[in-house]
Amino acid sequence: QSVLTQPPSVSAAPGQKVTISCSGISSNIGNNFVSWYQQLPGTAPKLLIYDNNKRPSGIPDRFSGSKSGTSATLGITGLQTGDEADYYCGTWDSSLSTLVFGGGTKLTVL
Amino acid sequence: QVQLQESGPGLVKPSETLSLTCTVSGYSIRSGYYWGWIRQPPGKGLEWIGNIYHSGNTYYNPSLKSRVTISVDTSKNHFSLKLSSVTAADTAVYYCARVDTPLVSICYMDVWGKGTTVTVSS
Numbered sequence: 701q702s703v704l705t706q707p708p709s710v711s712a713a714p715g716q717k718v719t720i721s722c723s724g725i726s727s728n729i730g731n732n733f734v735s736w737y738q739q740l741p742g743t744a745p746k747l748l749i750y751d752n753n754k755r756p757s758g759i760p761d762r763f764s765g766s767k768s769g770t771s772a773t774l775g776i777t778g779l780q781t782g783d784e785a786d787y788y789c790g791t792w793d794s795s796l797s798t799l800v801f802g803g804g805t806k807l808t809v810l
Numbered sequence: 811q812v813q814l815q816e817s818g819p820g821l822v823k824p825s826e827t828l829s830l831t832c833t834v835s836g837y838s839i840r841s842g843y844y845w846g847w848i849r850q851p852p853g854k855g856l857e858w859i860g861n862i863y864h865s866g867n868t869y870y871n872p873s874l875k876s877r878v879t880i881s882v883d884t885s886k887n888h889f890s891l892k893l894s895s896v897t898a899a900d901t902a903v904y905y906c907a908r909v910d911t912p913l914v915s916i917c918y919m920d921v922w923g924k925g926t927t928v929t930v931s932s
Contacts, residue, residue: 733915735917735918735919737919744922745848745856745919747918747920747921750920751916788856790856792917794915797872798871799858801857802855804855804856
């Protein structure tokens, strides 16, 4: 059971938009910054979003992040088959004194 | 370009100590950032193990703290993980990463190693 809650899977057609939610509580998402990671099959995770909504150099603007209260959302527009991956949210939990992750969401591009 | 590479035994016996090293290239550990370990059991999600600064300051996941030691060797530009008294539940892919944590409320991994699989079995 992960501290942060994500839907197990989402799917959409190529070219469409999808959002992935990440739900927490005040001690984690509510008071700390959220990051998002993309894990392509058989590879290491890759940072997609940090500080709730910032993209590292090289990450296309098709990827966006937002946060409201105790929830965060990753948005992906113009879906490509190469976007099929597992996506994880993460943040610091001030009560647990640990970095916590969501359980991951598998994106299928139909 | 910063690169991280994990190394260590791929098979560890139950009750023994798992030892891994992460060698950093393209960046001096002394220059800053925290450095961390994260693991992923087969078919499961990510679990943070702990972080270390070049000064030796460490933060550990409380659920693993009694068994974990992370150390750093700035002369070799690498950092290491030791996990004692392992069981089958410690079987996972272990990743090392560079950790950016400019504030207490901010903590994320911006560069990851490729990961190394460790199996705990007799």
